[in-house]
Amino acid sequence: MFIKSKGFILPLFLLLFLDSFAQQNEYLLRFKTPKQLHRFLSYSDTFIPLVSAHRGGPVKGFPENCTATFANSIKYNPTIVETDIALSKDSVLVMMHDNTLDRTTTGTGKIDDYTYQELQQLFLEDNDGNQTPYKIETLDEVLKWGKDKVIYNLDVKKGVPMQMIVDAVRRNKAEAYSVIITYNANQAAEVAILAPDLMISVSARxxxxxxxxxxxxxxxxxxxxxxxxxEPKPEVYQYLHDRKIACILGTMGNIDKSAAAKGDDLYYKLIENGANILSSDRHIEAGIQLMKYADDKKLKSKHIKIRKI
Structure with a gap:
């Protein structure tokens, strides 16, 4: 992938390396319509591999499921943001992975025992347990922030009505950059009925x-x-690709650990083997390899932009 800058054509991989030090750029994903998103996420031989930052890409000083963290993530590569949605006591959609507040905030107890206003008294903590200045955000805030920046992969926690998620996507006009995660066929069917125009992340082998x-x-x-x-068997990738279905491989856990121990080029090989999107806890390292792959294969898209900050 090549980017034109001030009259010169530079490899995106080179820009990525420069940016890892200067961090003066944002890598943006921009779609005007849901159809543009659908075409972008449909498998083809020219599919550009992307990293899905698990829980938004938390690193030191940047907690899970927080727009400040998302903003940090897109300084390194074009990013799909996987983020988690829970429900407060007074039925406000808030961003939280766990059922309890203990691990990721300065609070304790179950999240659904607190109203939204009560949750606003707390601060988010990073994964090392350090308090940050950031607060628990609502899905509305997150969706508003993401326009022309990322693709969201919305993980709906148990007990949260799908209708509420669809309503929030509609309310924020976020159809062109939102994908809803489902875990079984019945959930996928529910979303398809509620929102036939939206992309759905499905469990499929x-x-x-x-x-x-x-x-x-x-x-x-x-x-x-x-x-x-x-990694699934090659025939799984082949079938899904024949149906023009892109494949997300979850590297969080054992694969990320293996890459950290044996070399990050593992991420490059996973794309060569058939994965198209890697959901990773090491989004920076994985993203570098995926951008290298795109550069090597001379893949490009009008939907990927680089902006100076």
Missing amino acids: GKEDVERMENLGVKAEKMVAFVGVS
Whole structure:
């Protein structure tokens, strides 16, 4: 992938390395319509591999599920932001992975025991347990921030009505940059009924899973397939790609640990093997390898922009 800058054509991989030190750029994903997003996320031979920053890409000083963290993540590469949505006691959609507040905030106890106003008295902590200046945000705040910056992969926690998520996406006109995560065929079918125009992340490991969802009314062209946290057999990738379904491989956990121990070029190899999106806790390291792959293959997209900050 090449970017024109001040009359010169520079490899995106080189820009990425320069940016890792200066951090003067933002890597943006921009879509005007849901159809543009659908085409971008449909598999083809020219699909640009992307990193999905697990829980938004928390690092030291930047907590999970927070727009400040998302803003930090896009300084390194174009980013799909995987982020988690919970429900407060007074039914406000808030960004939180755990059922309890203990690990990620200065509070304790169950999140649904607190009203939104009570949650605003707390501060988020990073993954080392350090207090940050950031507060628990609402889904509305997150969706407003993400326009023309990222693609969201919205992880809906247990007990949160899908209708509320769809309503929030509609309210914020976020259809062109939102994907809703589902964990089984029935959930996928529910989203397909509520919002037939939205992209859905589905759990699919091959033909049987895809056909089950199709029989329930989920269209293959709206699917992005999560294939698990270990590499599937090559025929799984082949089937999904033949259906033009892009594949998300979860590297958080064992694969990320293996890359850290043996070399980050593992991420490059995973894309060569058939993965298209890597959901990673090491979004910076994985993103560098994915941008190198795109550069080596001379892949480009009008939807990926670089902005000076």
